[in-house]
Amino acid sequence: MTYCQNLFNYQRRKSSLVQIGQVPLGGANPVRIQSMTNCSTLDTASCVEQIKKIVAAGADYVRLTAQGSKEAENLGCIREELRKQGIAVPLIADIHFNPKAAEVAAAKIEKVRINPGNFADPLHIMQTPDEEIALKIEKEKVRERLLPLLAICKKHGTALRIGVNHGSLSSRMMLRYGDSPRGMVESCMEYLRICVEEDFKAVVISIKSSNTLAMIQTVRLLIKTMEAEQMCFPLHLGVTEAGDGEDGRIKSAVGIGSLLLDGIGDTIRVSLSEDPEAEIPVARKLLAYADKRKGHSYINAGAFEDFDPYTYKRRTSKKAGIIGRGQVPVVIQDHSRGLTKDYSGSDPQPDFIYLGAKSPEAARKDNIPQICHFEVYTEQAHCYPLFEAGQIEELLACKAALRFLRVCYSDLKPELLQLLGQEDNVILWLHSKHQNTTAEMRAAFHTLLNLNSPLAVVISASYTTEDTEDLQVQAAADFGFLLTDGFGDGVCISSDALQTECLSLMFGILQATRSRISKTEYISCPGCGRTLFNLQSTLAKVKAGTSHLKALKIAVMGCIVNGPGEMADADYGYVGAGRGRISLYKGKFCVEKNIPEEEALDRLLELIQKDSM
Numbered sequence: 001m002t003y004c005q006n007l008f009n010y011q012r013r014k015s016s017l018v019q020i021g022q023v024p025l026g027g028a029n030p031v032r033i034q035s036m037t038n039c040s041t042l043d044t045a046s047c048v049e050q051i052k053k054i055v056a057a058g059a060d061y062v063r064l065t066a067q068g069s070k071e072a073e074n075l076g077c078i079r080e081e082l083r084k085q086g087i088a089v090p091l092i093a094d095i096h097f098n099p100k101a102a103e104v105a106a107a108k109i110e111k112v113r114i115n116p117g118n119f120a121d122p123l124h125i126m127q128t129p130d131e132e133i134a135l136k137i138e139k140e141k142v143r144e145r146l147l148p149l150l151a152i153c154k155k156h157g158t159a160l161r162i163g164v165n166h167g168s169l170s171s172r173m174m175l176r177y178g179d180s181p182r183g184m185v186e187s188c189m190e191y192l193r194i195c196v197e198e199d200f201k202a203v204v205i206s207i208k209s210s211n212t213l214a215m216i217q218t219v220r221l222l223i224k225t226m227e228a229e230q231m232c233f234p235l236h237l238g239v240t241e242a243g244d245g246e247d248g249r250i251k252s253a254v255g256i257g258s259l260l261l262d263g264i265g266d267t268i269r270v271s272l273s274e275d276p277e278a279e280i281p282v283a284r285k286l287l288a289y290a291d292k293r294k295g296h297s298y299i300n301a302g303a304f305e306d307f308d309p310y311t312y313k314r315r316t317s318k319k320a321g322i323i324g325r326g327q328v329p330v331v332i333q334d335h336s337r338g339l340t341k342d343y344s345g346s347d348p349q350p351d352f353i354y355l356g357a358k359s360p361e362a363a364r365k366d367n368i369p370q371i372c373h374f375e376v377y378t379e380q381a382h383c384y385p386l387f388e389a390g391q392i393e394e395l396l397a398c399k400a401a402l403r404f405l406r407v408c409y410s411d412l413k414p415e416l417l418q419l420l421g422q423e424d425n426v427i428l429w430l431h432s433k434h435q436n437t438t439a440e441m442r443a444a445f446h447t448l449l450n451l452n453s454p455l456a457v458v459i460s461a462s463y464t465t466e467d468t469e470d471l472q473v474q475a476a477a478d479f480g481f482l483l484t485d486g487f488g489d490g491v492c493i494s495s496d497a498l499q500t501e502c503l504s505l506m507f508g509i510l511q512a513t514r515s516r517i518s519k520t521e522y523i524s525c526p527g528c529g530r531t532l533f534n535l536q537s538t539l540a541k542v543k544a545g546t547s548h549l550k551a552l553k554i555a556v557m558g559c560i561v562n563g564p565g566e567m568a569d570a571d572y573g574y575v576g577a578g579r580g581r582i583s584l585y586k587g588k589f590c591v592e593k594n595i596p597e598e599e600a601l602d603r604l605l606e607l608i609q610k611d612s613m
Contacts, residue, residue: 008301008443010293010436012263013223015234018202020159021090021110023060025204025266026234031290032267033283034061034236035276036094038535041071047078048085050276055089057280061267063092063113072101076108092161095119099145106152106160111204113161116187117170120145138172143194150200159202161236162191166209166218181218181310184209185225192231204267206236210523211569212255213312213514215239216484219259221310234266241555243524244273244539249282249469250476250508257477258484260290261438273524273539273556285473296435301409301443304450307485314486315445317456320425321402322351324456324489328516331506332371332458332492339499342366348507348518354386354492371404386429392416396423404429404458409444417453427489428457437461438481445487458490459483466497476509483513520546523555523570542574545601549608555585574604586611 017027025032035054039046041064051062066072072093079091093105093112099119106112120142153160164187169179177183184207195203207222209215219235226233239255242248252270259265268286270279319325331348335341336356343349343366353364355372360383364370369382374394377385384402387395389411395403396419405420406429420426434440441459448455459482465471475493482488491510493502510516524539539556546554555570573585577593582600584592584607595603 007303007446008299008436008439010261010263010296010439013235013265014232015266016201016232018159018204018234019157020061020092020204022088023090025159029266031260031265031287032060033058033280033287034063034092034267034269035059035279036063036065036269036271038276041065041067041078042074044074044077044081048081051078051082051089051091052085052087053275053277054280055087057277058284059089059280061090061092061111063094063269066093066095066098066101066105068098069101069104072104072108075105079109099149102149103152106149106158107156109158111159111161112149112153113163113206114149114191115163115165116142116191117165117173120170139190139194142190146191146194147198150195150198153202154200157202159204160195160200161204161206162188162195163206163208163236164188165240166207166211166214181214181221184214184218185222188222189225189229192226192233193229196229196231203233204236205233206238208238208240210239210241211514212239212251212258212480212512213484215255216258217310217312219264223264224310235264236267236269237265238269238271240271241523241557242271242273243522244536246472246504246508247512247522248272248274248524249472250505251512252282253286253473253476254480254484254509254512257286257290257473258481260286261293261477261481263293273535275536282469282473285470286477289474289477293436293439296439299409299434299436299440299443301446302450304446307446307449309485312484312486315449316454317489318454320427320456323402323427323458327489329483329488329510330458330490331503331510332460332490333503333506334492334494334499337494337496337499341500343368348503350503350506351490352384374398392419395426401425402427406431407444408432409434409440409447412444412447412451412453414451417448417451417455420455421453426455428455429460429492430457431460438478441482442485442487445482445485456489457487458492459488460492460494462494462496463498464496468498468501471495471498471501472505472508475505476512479509480513483509483515488515517551520549520551521553523553524557538574541601542604545605546608552608554604572604572608574600 015026018025037047037050039050054062090110095102095114097118102112102114164184169183173183173187207218237256237259239252242251256268268283270282272279317324323330330351332352332354333350334354352369352371355370357373359376360370360372371384371386374385374387384400386404389407402425404427430441430444432440463471491506493506495502507518535558542556553570555573557575575583577583580597581594582597583590584604
């Protein structure tokens with residue numbers, strides 16, 4: 001297990017120090033926050049005003065797109081104007097396809113980001129039977145493109161981010177490794193090795209995806225690969241095209257938060273299809289929540305030897321009704337805190353309602369099964385008891401069709417699990433009051449694996465915050481931490497102050513972790529100076545027109561730079577092709593080009609309807 005020092009005890013990953021202007025990154029420095037402008041980089045006044053808002057919100061760095069040399073040149077003007085106004089924030093140029101723009105930008109500002117997928121390509125796999133010779137020739141071509149940029153960066157003290165995007169792997173990497181974590185890692189390592197050979201150390205790395213599972217596993221694999229070659233470059237974390245609103249916050253917190261809770265990450269960017277400054281409070285909340293893990297009491301647990309952190313595999317569990325054995329994780333809505341609601345006609349509906357110590361209703365109009373404490377349990381249809389760890393005799397004597405047992409990590413003794421393994425329809429209800437809650441629950445799952453116990457497990461947690469965004473961030477980080485490891489057959493999130501918000505939150509987390517798809521998923525970029533339409537209003541329009549659809553993934557992308565690639569996982573894509581023009585995609589393939597924007601939504605709906613017939 002090399003992706004973090006310890007699976008169960010928080011320890012920040014050690015990384016090398018990179019100086020970015022006056023704000024150092026990595027080493028012992030705190031995790032830095034950044035965002036990106038979404039106005040034209042040629043519009044100096046607009047960029048300056050937007051950067052001021054981003055900095056006022058709490059960003060440590062600000063990134064701007066530089067798609068050409070003119071935009072790269074103007075970065076110097078933007079920087080100069082900011083300095084005149086007393087704003088010293090380091091600026092980062094975002095480069096795609098254009099090595100010359102990267103070289104211009106490197107002489108103007110503090111950091112340049114390049115994408116290996118389109119910086120030195122198009123290059124092609126050499127047609128030679130000798131794979132070693134082919135790789136050597138390809139590396140030399142990449143090297144020829146990269147060395148001039150490294151020389152300029154060295155001269156001006158400019159840092160470099162090697163930023164791999166899942167959706168824009170080069171044709172070489174796709175042909176050789178496929179659309180895989182290995183391909184993303186090799187794409188990054190090819191550039192890193194050149195930097196190391198040239199003794200260029202001011203490097204930051206990012207590996208991003210709109211798929212949270214792919215993002216988490218690939219970052220872990222990258223760390224393992226770097227460690228094998230004695231590299232410890234700092235990491236930039238982000239989930240691309242996360243979207244907006246609740247879904248955008250949940251998706252970002254699942255991907256970024258899960259890694260932060262493992263001590264991984266040196267700078268983060270929460271990519272929302274909203275005003276750039278709206279990203280900063282979410283990032284700050286994520287960091288504050290991860291910081292609470294520091295200095296926690298020790299969790300003494302042993303990792304399951306065959307656990308693979310680089311490949312998603314759901315833990316195999318025993319079936320108990322609709323829970324376990326590969327069935328989608330169930331959602332349990334907490335009604336123990338005074339909430340009362342009839343879910344008839346609601347979408348989505350919880351699979352169970354937890355009543356706590358409240359007596360069950362004789363019959364609910366919505367027919368949703370109820371779970372209550374054993375003390376108030378009565379034998380009736382669709383009602384099931386929850387036992388405490390000290391009530392094993394009562395559990396064994398009970399004849400209910402489903403029996404839940406509330407446990408924490410310390411309760412999972414071999415003799416108990418052996419006894420329960422002989423029973424049918426017993427489900428563990430896992431909770432923790434440890435400071436490092438999710439790590440202790442991870443320890444519980446590894447204990448179940450080590451003891452070969454197939455009992456199904458419901459993950460439960462309670463939150464005290466009164467702020468909806470706080471709840472979204474905290475719960476998504478916690479539950480994402482476990483679900484993306486393949487752990488959990490059900491979820492129950494509780495909140496005294498925000499009871500009604502918990503239902504959509506649970507379904508949102510399951511969707512973001514690809515555990516249970518219950519609604520249309522929107523893959524939407526945050527926008528930048530390349531965006532060819534008003535992204536926020538367009539996303540809202542597409543959502544309004546398609547939100548009734550089920551289990552589809554629809555991408556709304558501002559331009560073609562990352563659009564066709566990052567939305568390769570989507571069923572349909574709505575991509576800016578020019579001013580007032582949209583191209584529609586089905587999967588990876590463009591099916592309608594340059595159609596008028598006012599017609600695009602109707603044409604998208606027609607395309608979806610045609611495919612459903």
